[in-house]
Amino acid sequence: MGKLISLVSGKGGTGKTTVAANLAVALGKLGKKVVAVDADLTMANLSLVMGMDDASVTIHDVLMGDASIDEAIYSLPQFENVYVIPAAVDWEHVIKADPRGLPETLAPLKEKFDFVLIDCPAGLQVDAMSAMLSSEEVILVTNPEISCIADTMKVGIVLKKAGLAILGFVLNRYGRSDNDIPPDAAAEAMEVPLLAVIPEDRAIREGTLEGIPVVVYKPNSEGAKAFMELAEQVMRISGFKAKVMY
Numbered sequence: 001m002g003k004l005i006s007l008v009s010g011k012g013g014t015g016k017t018t019v020a021a022n023l024a025v026a027l028g029k030l031g032k033k034v035v036a037v038d039a040d041l042t043m044a045n046l047s048l049v050m051g052m053d054d055a056s057v058t059i060h061d062v063l064m065g066d067a068s069i070d071e072a073i074y075s076l077p078q079f080e081n082v083y084v085i086p087a088a089v090d091w092e093h094v095i096k097a098d099p100r101g102l103p104e105t106l107a108p109l110k111e112k113f114d115f116v117l118i119d120c121p122a123g124l125q126v127d128a129m130s131a132m133l134s135s136e137e138v139i140l141v142t143n144p145e146i147s148c149i150a151d152t153m154k155v156g157i158v159l160k161k162a163g164l165a166i167l168g169f170v171l172n173r174y175g176r177s178d179n180d181i182p183p184d185a186a187a188e189a190m191e192v193p194l195l196a197v198i199p200e201d202r203a204i205r206e207g208t209l210e211g212i213p214v215v216v217y218k219p220n221s222e223g224a225k226a227f228m229e230l231a232e233q234v235m236r237i238s239g240f241k242a243k244v245m246y
């Protein structure tokens with residue numbers, strides 16, 4: 001059985017999609033079969049970040065009852081072992097798909113993949129809750145700012161109460177400002193394990209624009225190395241032996 005892991009945060013723009021895309025490609029490089037799911041049903045962009053700009057069947061069609069989940073899974077041959085379930089961006093699909101169907105729609109994926117990574121909307125609204133409750137385990141994504149840490153902690157507390165396992169948090173965009181909260185202080189505040197510190201890195205943003213996650217776009221960059229370390233950490237805590245292949 002695979003792992004259903006959501007990428008979540010209290011605030012928008014912390015880097016959930018970037019972490020989901022890079023973690024997916026990094027785990028694929030480490031030999032695991034991964035599907036990345038765009039569960040941000042109103043502001044979808046995961047598939048674009050992973051180099052796919054058009055999809056005939058999306059998670060919205062599945063939620064609307066017009067397609068099966070298998071029909072919405074696309075292989076990304078440019079990355080080893082990586083698949084994506086895209087979301088629609090047009091308004092018609094967005095208003096017709098009910099996010100509350102996500103948990104039962106995504107649950108069967110863990111029979112087919114080692115990792116199911118669910119890119120969630122920020123916050124605690126019904127669309128975000130439905131996406132997050134589709135997972136069994138959670139990776140919190142925060143920036144090194146006090147308000148972001150506080151809001152992300154709140155989400156973590158709610159999800160823990162709901163029975164999900166909090167694997168830990170990713171401190172993303174570290175080094176962007178002189179006032180950044182340092183990793184040890186962030187870990188003390190969050191009260192969950194620090195899985196990785198991802199530096200602020202131009203190569204990450206460039207990779208996003210190119211549709212090539214930085215672990216493939218610039219594998220020797222500091223950002224790429226940090227994402228590979230995150231993937232090894234996730235392998236370890238998931239009980240897989242992490243072998244270094246890069």
Ligand SMILES: Nc1ncnc2c1ncn2[C@@H]1O[C@H](COP(=O)(O)OP(=O)(O)OP(=O)(O)O)[C@@H](O)[C@H]1O
Pocket residue numbers: 011012013014015016017018019040043121122172173174198199200201202204205206208223
């Ligand atoms: N470590 C980083 N260094 C530099 N740029 C980054 C880093 N992490 C993310 N970014 C950039 O920040 C922007 C927002 O990231 P992303 O879309 O992943 O955030 P998000 O949390 O998914 O946003 P939303 O809440 O809107 O879905 C993107 O342009 C991305 O390239």
